[in-house]
Amino acid sequence: MTDPMRVRATLMGDRVEVKVLMSHVMETGQRKDIDGNIVPARYIVKVAAHCNGREVLSADWGPSISKNPYLAFRFKGAAKGDKVSITWTDNAGESRSDDVAIA
Amino acid sequence: MINNRALWKAWLLAVGVMVPWNTVNAESSSEDAIAEYRAMFGDDNPAELWLIRGKDLWQQRRGPKNADLSGCDLGRGPGVIEGAYAELPRWFADTGRVQDLETRLITCMTMLQGMAEADILAVRFGDGDNKSDLEALVAYVADASKGHAVSLPMTHSQEKAAYALGAALFYHRAGPHDYSCNTCHGENKKRIRLQAMSKLDDAKGARDAYTHWPAYRVSQGELRTMEWRLQDCYRQQRMPQLKFGSEVAIALTMFLAKNAEGGVMAAPSIKR
Amino acid sequence: MRLDSYPLAVMIVILWSQAGAFARANEMSASDVTTALRSSFVAKGQATMERLQQDETQTLCTAHARHPLPPEVAEHVSALNRVTIKPPANGQYLGDFKRGEIVALSGTGLQSSDDPAKPAGGNCYACHELAATELAYGTIGPSLRRYGKLRGSSKVTLEFAWGKIYNSNAQTACSRMPRFGHHGILSEQQLQDVMAFLFDPASPVNQ
Numbered sequence: 001m002t003d004p005m006r007v008r009a010t011l012m013g014d015r016v017e018v019k020v021l022m023s024h025v026m027e028t029g030q031r032k033d034i035d036g037n038i039v040p041a042r043y044i045v046k047v048a049a050h051c052n053g054r055e056v057l058s059a060d061w062g063p064s065i066s067k068n069p070y071l072a073f074r075f076k077g078a079a080k081g082d083k084v085s086i087t088w089t090d091n092a093g094e095s096r097s098d099d100v101a102i103a
Numbered sequence: 104m105i106n107n108r109a110l111w112k113a114w115l116l117a118v119g120v121m122v123p124w125n126t127v128n129a130e131s132s133s134e135d136a137i138a139e140y141r142a143m144f145g146d147d148n149p150a151e152l153w154l155i156r157g158k159d160l161w162q163q164r165r166g167p168k169n170a171d172l173s174g175c176d177l178g179r180g181p182g183v184i185e186g187a188y189a190e191l192p193r194w195f196a197d198t199g200r201v202q203d204l205e206t207r208l209i210t211c212m213t214m215l216q217g218m219a220e221a222d223i224l225a226v227r228f229g230d231g232d233n234k235s236d237l238e239a240l241v242a243y244v245a246d247a248s249k250g251h252a253v254s255l256p257m258t259h260s261q262e263k264a265a266y267a268l269g270a271a272l273f274y275h276r277a278g279p280h281d282y283s284c285n286t287c288h289g290e291n292k293k294r295i296r297l298q299a300m301s302k303l304d305d306a307k308g309a310r311d312a313y314t315h316w317p318a319y320r321v322s323q324g325e326l327r328t329m330e331w332r333l334q335d336c337y338r339q340q341r342m343p344q345l346k347f348g349s350e351v352a353i354a355l356t357m358f359l360a361k362n363a364e365g366g367v368m369a370a371p372s373i374k375r
Numbered sequence: 376m377r378l379d380s381y382p383l384a385v386m387i388v389i390l391w392s393q394a395g396a397f398a399r400a401n402e403m404s405a406s407d408v409t410t411a412l413r414s415s416f417v418a419k420g421q422a423t424m425e426r427l428q429q430d431e432t433q434t435l436c437t438a439h440a441r442h443p444l445p446p447e448v449a450e451h452v453s454a455l456n457r458v459t460i461k462p463p464a465n466g467q468y469l470g471d472f473k474r475g476e477i478v479a480l481s482g483t484g485l486q487s488s489d490d491p492a493k494p495a496g497g498n499c500y501a502c503h504e505l506a507a508t509e510l511a512y513g514t515i516g517p518s519l520r521r522y523g524k525l526r527g528s529s530k531v532t533l534e535f536a537w538g539k540i541y542n543s544n545a546q547t548a549c550s551r552m553p554r555f556g557h558h559g560i561l562s563e564q565q566l567q568d569v570m571a572f573l574f575d576p577a578s579p580v581n582q
Contacts, residue, residue, distance in 0.1 A: 006151045023152045025231045067324035068149040268411055271403040274440035276433040278426045279485050280553040295501045295513045341485045343422040349415035
């Protein structure tokens with residue numbers, strides 16, 4: 001069960017500013033637990049943002065991104081009320097999508 | 104001649120301003136960097152993830168009694184969370200003792216929802232996917248006190264006693280390092296490594312510190328509460344393990360909160 | 376006295392006396408504190424419950440924490456701690472500064488979360504500036520930059536520094552600095568290495 005992202009999208013002039021807070025452990029696979037065993041790697045490998053049927057952002061992530069990642073970006077060509085949806089996929093195949101209407 | 108004098112004065116002023124700046128730099132530059140980091144987040148503190156979860160936990164029907172927490176009295180009446188954290192710790196008639204937010208939440212979860220205290224305490228401090236319901240609820244309730252001034256009338260004798268115990272404990276030196284709270288928190292404008300320390304038996308210092316807990320701690324990737332902070336302090340003081348919700352934990356929280364009275368709550372905040 | 380200031384004066388007198396009573400009634404006795412401590416802690420790892428018990432220095436320094444230390448108490452605490460200082464068994468005050476630097480940088484040791492098999496650090500950088508290359512230094516204690524360079528390493532100087540690290544309370548009653556030698560936080564070898572970090576002309580501290 002994945003935790004919801006906190007997504008905010010605001011129209012500023014002709015650009016939409018999107019701020020996303022994702023809940024993910026982003027485990028690098030290099031940490032050891034208290035017994036000395038490696039904690040298995042689990043991190044987001046792909047982030048995609050869509051609006052009005054088109055992809056407005058695509059990102060390839062890796063273990064260097066921190067826990068509970070925060071992402072902010074801007075794109076053009078959308079209006080208030082349009083839906084922005086964010087999807088992350090991790091290396092274990094787990095995925096999560098959340099969306100928000102542009103304010 | 105006037106030109107030369109003016110130029111000379113300007114040069115002196117420039118040098119005079121530059122020289123002390125260098126010595127202050129090491130200290131202020133690290134704090135500036137942290138302030139910049141906080142500003143970058145704006146209102147997107149990762150603590151929000153705990154707020155979302157905390158709100159769900161408060162509103163969902165849970166436990167063997169299948170009840171939500173709308174009947175939970177945190178001191179301002181059943182279900183009232185607005186401003187409640189700013190008035191804790193306080194004495195409660197139903198339990199007959201002084202409680203902080205964490206122990207009061209445990210009271211509500213056990214009495215109203217029928218949960219077992221041991222189960223709640225088993226995950227009192229979250230760790231990655233092992234999430235703490237208590238921490239989420241603390242974040243949610245504390246957030247509802249944002250902007251409120253800390254207010255502790257301390258009318259009950261047990262509240263006064265808790266404060267007095269907290270005060271005595273603050274200066275209590277013990278352990279192999281001779282540490283008391285006062286060892287690290289006894290002076291303003293000092294730091295340990297690059298971490299600024301507040302003087303906590305002082306109104307200003309206490310306000311600066313207390314109003315910013317609970318907080319998202321970036322180094323841990325977790326939201327941490329006062330109960331966590333106190334037991335982690337004692338660990339660093341080389342003491343044995345402070346029990347969750349113990350008399351000492353509540354007394355010290357009372358001491359800090361009362362000293363911080365009048366300060367405006369800014370929690371949940373973000374820390375290194 | 377004017378008639379209308381009389382009630383005010385009475386009120387002030389009553390409040391003043393009550394404030395005293397409040398303070399006295401709510402002052403915790405030592406046994407109250409001990410009872411609360413015992414019920415609020417549990418042993419964990421190497422941190423045993425006996426760490427909550429205070430020695431004479433800790434008791435006195437706690438009792439006088441909220442006001443300036445009376446001279447006779449300071450004298451007594453200094454004397455108590457002076458006698459604990461032991462010079463190095465082999466007579467050598469200076470060890471290896473590279474190992475000393477590691478001791479100064481390390482902040483672990485003796486915590487409930489620490490492995491008792493591993494050596495403790497001195498955590499000097501928590502409170503002191505030392506080598507110029509280390510920017511992450513604390514300001515609770517004075518700067519120790521160029522310590523040996525500025526003072527030289529005469530026998531008296533070495534003994535003074537050794538004493539400070541071994542048992543800070545000998546020179547500064549109720550010092551905030553831990554008693555590294557007396558409480559066995561650092562081994563004799565570690566103390567000698569820290570001394571070298573401070574005094575060796577080649578040490579980063581003295582560059």
